[in-house]
Amino acid sequence: MAKEAGIRKLPDGRYQVDIRPDGRGGRRHRRIFPTLREARYEKNRILARADRGEEWRRQKKDTRRLQDLIDAWHRLYGITLKDSGNRKRQLDFVCGLLGNPVAASFHAEDFLVFRNARLAAGISANTCNHYLSYLKAVFNRLIKLDNWKLPNPLQKIERLKFDESNITYLETGQIEALLSELAKSSRNTLLITKICLATGARWSEAETLHVEMVKDGLIHFVGTKSGKKRSVPVDDELEREIKENRKGTGRLFIGTHIKSFSSGLRRAGIELPRGQRSHVLRHSFAVHFMLNRGNILDLQKILGHSTLDMTLRYAQHHPDYLADAVTKNPLANLKKN
The missing domain is CATH 1.10.150 (DNA polymerase; domain 1)
Known part of the structure; x- marks a missing residue:
C-alpha cells in the first residue's frame, strides 16, 4: 500500500496523524489512532477546519476557579x-x-x-x-469579553418568585417620637433624618451631601443609585437649618451616623422588620406623599425611579386608590334600582 501523506504506520500497527494544517511553518498536529480509518477521519477533519479558517487546535482545559x-x-x-x-x-x-x-x-x-x-x-x-x-x-x-469559552452554567436558572412584602413606614406619631429622641443626642443624625423624610432620599444620599448641593430651595442629589442627578425642593426652614449646620464647602456630615439613627429608633420604641432600617425613611416619605393625595408621576421623579412600576407599589396608599370599586360593582347597581 502506498504511503499516505500525513499518516504514518507505527511499528505496533497503530497509525499516527502528523500534519501542519497552517503550512510548513505552522503548528504541528499529531495524534495516534488504532485504525487507518480513524486516522484518515482525523486528518481530513483538521484540514477541513483549517481550510474554513476555523480553530482546529485543541483548547487547553480552563482550570481557573x-x-x-x-x-x-x-x-x-x-x-x-x-x-x-x-x-x-x-x-x-x-x-x-x-x-x-x-x-x-x-x-x-x-x-x-x-x-x-x-x-x-x-x-x-x-x-x-x-x-x-x-x-x-x-x-x-x-x-x-471572550474571557470565558464555555456556556454560562446558570443561564437557565430562573429567579425565585415570592410574595411582595408589606411596605414598612413610620406613622406621624412615630416620626414625632423619633425626631424628639434624635434631638436629644445628635444634631447631624436628626438633620439627615429630616432630609430623608422631606425628600425621600436614601440614607446614603443624604449622609454624603455637600454644602454646595443645597441652594435656592432645592437639594441636588448626585452620585445616586441610578447614576442620575435629581433635585427636590425643600422649605425655607429646612434649607436654613442645613446651611447653619456647616459653613463653607465640602461634606455636610462627617463620618457615618446610621448607628446613631438605630439608637434613636430603639429609644423611640420603634421596632422594624429585618433589613428595613435604612429604607424606612424613604418609604415613609413615599407613603405619606400618597396619603396626602400626591401625584404618582411626581413621586417617581422625586424618588428617581427609572420605571413607574417601581413607584406603583405606593399607589395603594392614595385615599382614592380603586375607590370606584365601591360605586361601580353589581351590588351598587342593585341599590340604585
Missing part, C-alpha cells in the same frame, strides 16, 4: 460600576459559601443545592435572587 473569574470580571469590567466595591464583596462572599469550585466544573445543580441550603437557613428569596443575578452577570460579561 470561580474566584479567579470573579477577580477577572472585576478587573476587566466590575471596577467601572458605581457600587463595584460592594458588588465585589458580595461575590467574594458567595464564592466562599460555594467553596470556590473549579469554574469549568460548576454546574446549575451546584447553585440550586446552595440556594436551597441558604433558603433553609432563613435567607430571603430576594437575597438569593441577588446571588443568582450577580453570578450570572460574571459569566455573561466574561463570555462577551
